[in-house]
Amino acid sequence: MSPALFTLFAALTLASAVGVVANKNVVNAAMCFLLGLVGVAGLFVQLDAYLLAFLLLLVYAGAVVVLFLFIVMLLGPQGRAAWRLTPGAVVGGLVAGALLLAGWGSLLVHGRLDPPPPDGAPGVGAALKPYAYQLFTTYLLPVQVMGFLLLVAMLGVIVLSRKADGTEKAP
Amino acid sequence: MVDLWFQLPPLVQGLLKGLAVIGVIFPIAGLCSMAERKVAAWVQDRPGPNRAIVPWVAWVPLLGRFLQRLGLFHVLADGGKMLFKEDSLPGHVNKFYFVLAPILAMIPALTTVTTVPFGAYLDGAGALVPLGLGPLDLGILAVFAVSSLGVYSLVLAGWASNSKYPFLGSVRASAQLISYELSMALSVLPVFLWINAPGREGTLSLARAVEFQSGSWQGGLTPGWGGAWFGFLMPLSAFIFLVALFAETNRTPFDTIESESDLVGSFHTEYGAFKWGLFFVAEYAHMVVGSGVFILLFGGGWNPLPWVPLADLVGWLHHLTGAAWAVAPLFVGALSIVIFLTKVLLMIFFFMMIRWTVPRFRYDQVMKLGWQKLLPLAIANLIFYAVAIAWIQP
Numbered sequence: 001m002s003p004a005l006f007t008l009f010a011a012l013t014l015a016s017a018v019g020v021v022a023n024k025n026v027v028n029a030a031m032c033f034l035l036g037l038v039g040v041a042g043l044f045v046q047l048d049a050y051l052l053a054f055l056l057l058l059v060y061a062g063a064v065v066v067l068f069l070f071i072v073m074l075l076g077p078q079g080r081a082a083w084r085l086t087p088g089a090v091v092g093g094l095v096a097g098a099l100l101l102a103g104w105g106s107l108l109v110h111g112r113l114d115p116p117p118p119d120g121a122p123g124v125g126a127a128l129k130p131y132a133y134q135l136f137t138t139y140l141l142p143v144q145v146m147g148f149l150l151l152v153a154m155l156g157v158i159v160l161s162r163k164a165d166g167t168e169k170a171p
Numbered sequence: 172m173v174d175l176w177f178q179l180p181p182l183v184q185g186l187l188k189g190l191a192v193i194g195v196i197f198p199i200a201g202l203c204s205m206a207e208r209k210v211a212a213w214v215q216d217r218p219g220p221n222r223a224i225v226p227w228v229a230w231v232p233l234l235g236r237f238l239q240r241l242g243l244f245h246v247l248a249d250g251g252k253m254l255f256k257e258d259s260l261p262g263h264v265n266k267f268y269f270v271l272a273p274i275l276a277m278i279p280a281l282t283t284v285t286t287v288p289f290g291a292y293l294d295g296a297g298a299l300v301p302l303g304l305g306p307l308d309l310g311i312l313a314v315f316a317v318s319s320l321g322v323y324s325l326v327l328a329g330w331a332s333n334s335k336y337p338f339l340g341s342v343r344a345s346a347q348l349i350s351y352e353l354s355m356a357l358s359v360l361p362v363f364l365w366i367n368a369p370g371r372e373g374t375l376s377l378a379r380a381v382e383f384q385s386g387s388w389q390g391g392l393t394p395g396w397g398g399a400w401f402g403f404l405m406p407l408s409a410f411i412f413l414v415a416l417f418a419e420t421n422r423t424p425f426d427t428i429e430s431e432s433d434l435v436g437s438f439h440t441e442y443g444a445f446k447w448g449l450f451f452v453a454e455y456a457h458m459v460v461g462s463g464v465f466i467l468l469f470g471g472g473w474n475p476l477p478w479v480p481l482a483d484l485v486g487w488l489h490h491l492t493g494a495a496w497a498v499a500p501l502f503v504g505a506l507s508i509v510i511f512l513t514k515v516l517l518m519i520f521f522f523m524m525i526r527w528t529v530p531r532f533r534y535d536q537v538m539k540l541g542w543q544k545l546l547p548l549a550i551a552n553l554i555f556y557a558v559a560i561a562w563i564q565p
Binding site: 063069073128 | 322372373
């Protein structure tokens with residue numbers, strides 16, 4: 001990994017992450033999110049995880065952030081409503097921050113990094129087949145759990161978008 | 172000359188190749204806008220644009236008149252007009268995103284070109300080597316990933332215009348493009364299931380897909396079908412991909428996004444001059460790349476005819492003429508690019524004919540077709556081919 005490119009993409013990611021939080025205009029925030037995803041995808045490419053980089057772009061940049069923008073646009077001017085500090089938000093923010101710190105602490109104390117692959121050997125994420133193989137063997141359970149979670153979410157949406165009398169809402 | 176080329180540093184090589192590809196894509200995209208008007212005219216039985224002419228060409232006896240009738244110079248006239256017209260910026264728009272949107276339209280359209288192989292040449296050992304800007308192992312995924320970013324230009328253009336019709340258009344755009352992306356990706360999966368059958372090296376590369384259709388793959392799944400295009404093996408996949416491609420490129424019958432009859436022109440209502448022109452060049456560049464991907468996946472890529480791979484054609488030429496140039500890398504490369512571009516242009520002609528054949532869908536019909544017809548069909552198609560490929564695999 002070239003240090004200059006790493007610095008560039010890491011700086012881009014961090015700066016746009018700050019932009020997402022600090023921007024009052026929701027569209028600006030969403031576009032910063034998009035830039036941040038591009039930065040993370042760049043970092044993945046640097047790590048030879050091309051598959052992950054392109055999937056990140058395809059799923060998050062290509063669909064999720066578009067949906068964010070879609071919702072922001074549908075809400076229109078209300079989407080610009082100023083952000084206020086409520087007690088709930090403060091407590092939630094503190095808890096989330098504490099959890100993040102605890103995670104970092106545990107990573108520092110107990111974490112270990114796998115040794116980098118020897119030079120010339122491609123990483124696991126570089127090619128499609130080893131990646132898919134791992135998904136269907138080592139990580140089969142997490143994949144299944146995620147699939148189940150998505151199924152539940154989908155069913156929830158179907159239930160919520162139906163009226164009581166069983167007819168569908170107009171789109 | 173070939174030696175000189177390989178002595179250049181890789182960066183210069185890449186730059187020259189990129190400029191050469193842009194030098195082809197841009198004029199094609201520009202000419203397509205002209206061809207669109209001309210094809211429309213022919214379909215509707217009227218002469219179409221036939222006035223503009225450069226003075227010196229007008230003095231050429233027969234050819235000048237012919238070129239004038241062909242309407243070739245209207246491209247120059249239109250381009251010149253768009254460049255030198257006043258580039259107005261309406262007062263009520265969000266200026267930053269308003270200017271950003273046409274630029275964002277061009278970037279994905281041109282970036283996808285890097286991942287599309289467009290030809291092949293024979294190396295010393297007689298093996299076909301694909302020609303392309305970025306030989307990516309994840310070819311099709313890269314195409315999908317980058318082209319999915321194209322929706323931002325439509326969304327931002329509509330939102331930044333800050334007026335009613337552009338806004339409605341961009342809401343439609345985000346819904347339509349996301350809906351059809353799903354069917355498109357699912358329709359492509361059978362092709363790559365076929366290519367990645369057990370025992371082979373895993374790949375999503377588009378060049379491999381063409382190699383597979385050339386029958387040159389060692390130990391093919393069904394040797395008797397070597398050289399059959401995927402369009403024949405998987406007609407339903409090809410059809411779903413084609414329909415989704417029409418929707419992704421906003422072509423009629425799916426141009427509800429800019430439908431000028433009820434939305435005035437939607438996302439480019441407020442645009443003028445060259446910013447408006449950029450949207451159009453981007454749309455045609457998108458069409459060129461989309462047609463290219465369709466040809467690579469289902470139409471045999473640079474192979475001249477079904478069951479007649481490029482290597483055979485070159486072999487026959489060599490046999491007939493006995494000349495050494497018939498197998499020279501330069502000739503084979505140029506031939507493959509010409510074959511590929513011809514197919515792409517035929518696809519674009521097909522796009523234009525469809526425009527005057529099928530009327531525009533209503534917006535709810537677009538959504539219904541995408542989610543209730545195309546998506547289940549694509550899933551059923553995928554399951555069918557997964558079972559079929561598992562069945563016939565040795």
